[in-house]
């Protein structure tokens with residue numbers, strides 16, 4: 474099932490992709506209203522989603538033209554947790570660019586993006602030349618947890634995943650590299666496009682076998698497969714939860730493959746007018762324009 478968050482008649486709802494449009498369960502009074510108006514409440518509620526689809530009525534069907542999709546979780550409760558240098562070729566291209574030895578990280582590199590950076594599919598990403606002149610793309614597989622926990626074992630990790638989404642870990646390289654910590658350069662307003670949907674975990678048989686790519690103005694810049702992650706999804710959850718309690722609704726970006734802009738010769742960055750598309754096969758295409 475593909476779940477999203479949309480605006481319909483100036484109100485926010487959780488919706489389910491269906492054909493050319495969506496189902497909005499909250500339009501039927503019989504459905505749990507708080508859960509179907511907010512994705513995090515829905516995740517917390519543990520609602521049986523199959524029941525909803527089976528009970529779909531015409532009153533719930535809305536044409537795609539009548540809604541605006543937002544990020545599936547428009548404002549996560551806490552920072553989006555992200556993996557740095559989690560594909561070997563990307564670790565190597567980065568090391569070459571900044572004059573380091575290119576080795577796979579021995580331990581996961583984890584940084585975060587603040588919740589206010591989250592934005593949706595087809596939103597415009599503001600380009601502010603006073604702040605940043607080196608805006609770069611990073612296509613990533615995103616995880617949304619359905620169940621929290623501490624010391625989650627690799628074996629159990631996938632059972633904690635509610636679903637998968639696409640994230641563009643937009644990176645202001647000048648800010649990121651000048652400030653040592655990644656945080657500021659990764660947290661610009663509009664710097665975390667997410668969506669269009671959360672694809673529920675039952676639909677993704679193997680998160681380590683998904684083609685992942687990024688196109689800028691239709692030209693492919695990144696093309697890889699999630700099998701090339703250094704730390705796979707289960708290991709990421711295991712590592713993150715070793716000493717830190719993970720919670721339902723947490724969002725994790727699992728790292729980007731090679732082909733980012735700042736390591737190119739000459740370096741390439743996003744400019745106003747550019748359209749950037751991140752795609753994870755079976756999960757979706759996330760498109761944004763820089764303005």
Ligand SMILES: O=C(O)C/C=C\CC(=O)C(=O)O
Pocket residue numbers: 556557558559563567571611642644650655728729
């Ligand atoms: O300064 C570094 O070590 C890494 C620079 C870029 C990597 C990155 O942003 C990532 O998300 O991976």
